[in-house]
Amino acid sequence: MKVNPKHLRSIEILAKVKSFRVASQILCISQPTLSKQIKNFEDAYEIEMFVRDSQGVVLSDTGKLVINEITALNRHIKKTDELISSISQNNLTPLSIGFGKSSNDFLPVFIRDFQKKHSNISISLSDICSQDQEDQLLSGSLDIGFMRKPASQSLGSIRVSSDEFVLAVSKGQYDSDHIDFYLQKYNLLMMSNHSKSQINLNTMSLLKNRTYKITNISADLQTIITLILSNTGVAILPKKSILGIYDAIQLIPFPKETSWDIHMVWNPNRLSRSVELFIEHVKDQISTPASA
Numbered sequence: 290m291k292v293n294p295k296h297l298r299s300i301e302i303l304a305k306v307k308s309f310r311v312a313s314q315i316l317c318i319s320q321p322t323l324s325k326q327i328k329n330f331e332d333a334y335e336i337e338m339f340v341r342d343s344q345g346v347v348l349s350d351t352g353k354l355v356i357n358e359i360t361a362l363n364r365h366i367k368k369t370d371e372l373i374s375s376i377s378q379n380n381l382t383p384l385s386i387g388f389g390k391s392s393n394d395f396l397p398v399f400i401r402d403f404q405k406k407h408s409n410i411s412i413s414l415s416d417i418c419s420q421d422q423e424d425q426l427l428s429g430s431l432d433i434g435f436m437r438k439p440a441s442q443s444l445g446s447i448r449v450s451s452d453e454f455v456l457a458v459s460k461g462q463y464d465s466d467h468i469d470f471y472l473q474k475y476n477l478l479m480m481s482n483h484s485k486s487q488i489n490l491n492t493m494s495l496l497k498n499r500t501y502k503i504t505n506i507s508a509d510l511q512t513i514i515t516l517i518l519s520n521t522g523v524a525i526l527p528k529k530s531i532l533g534i535y536d537a538i539q540l541i542p543f544p545k546e547t548s549w550d551i552h553m554v555w556n557p558n559r560l561s562r563s564v565e566l567f568i569e570h571v572k573d574q575i576s577t578p579a580s581a
Contacts, residue, residue, distance in 0.1 A: 296327070307346055339352060389435065390416070391450070418487060437552065445556070447575075448550045449551055456468050477504065479492060479525075
């Protein structure tokens with residue numbers, strides 16, 4: 290690569306001040322060094338960047354064609370340098386956060402308020418089942434997870450919320466609050482079988498000793514919701530995955546307890562300053578009364 294950031298900076302300054310003497314003072318280098326940098330650049334690309342006139346030096350016609358790109362590149366180099374320096378000094382690395390459908394009611398608020406205070410920390414989100422979140426937290430490919438309480442004792446966690454399973458029925462098919470009425474009359478929609486899917490595992494537990502007919506589909510949760518709205522069948526889903534979003538769906542609770550806790554989870558052996566800041570932020574959020 291022929292581009293040298295030092296040469297680009299020298300060209301930008303010289304183009305602005307039109308004087309080798311002034312430019313060298315700004316750059317804190319000698320005039321011969323500045324002249325050599327300009328010549329090296331011109332020789333590398335076989336172009337002439339500057340010409341002399343009665344006022345000093347000015348951009349040549351060729352120089353005028355590329356100076357805007359050089360200036361823009363210098364700004365980008367400066368921004369990149371500042372970002373890397375910030376990460377180096379503060380360890381403010383980007384955050385990778387995993388979540389499940391049951392996090393929809395609180396996670397957007399956590400992230401929104403966090404980025405108001407730490408806009409320099411970028412965040413990426415991934416919709417991942419609890420078991421996969423745990424695996425990725427242990428391997429280091431995930432920084433924070435919002436999931437069921439982890440099985441691994443090496444992960445740290447705090448409870449942040451809870452959810453429960455309900456039967457989701459289109460209001461066009463709603464006739465009763467009895468779960469068995471729908472299981473016997475309509476197809477039960479399930480996501481494609483996944484050995485790690487807690488939704489499927491809990492669904493099968495709730496179906497024990499009940500009569501039902503399952504329609505297995507290779508799809509995501511949104512597809513199942515669309516099928517429910519189309520009166521194609523019913524589904525057992527986390528309440529928060531649809532609560533307040535789909536007014537055309539009736540949520541029917543199970544007569545027995547189906548709730549579980551949702552935890553924020555992290556790996557204490559892989560803490561960065563960004564992770565520490567996010568953990569502190571969430572702890573503050575859940576300890577502050579809703580009316581505050």
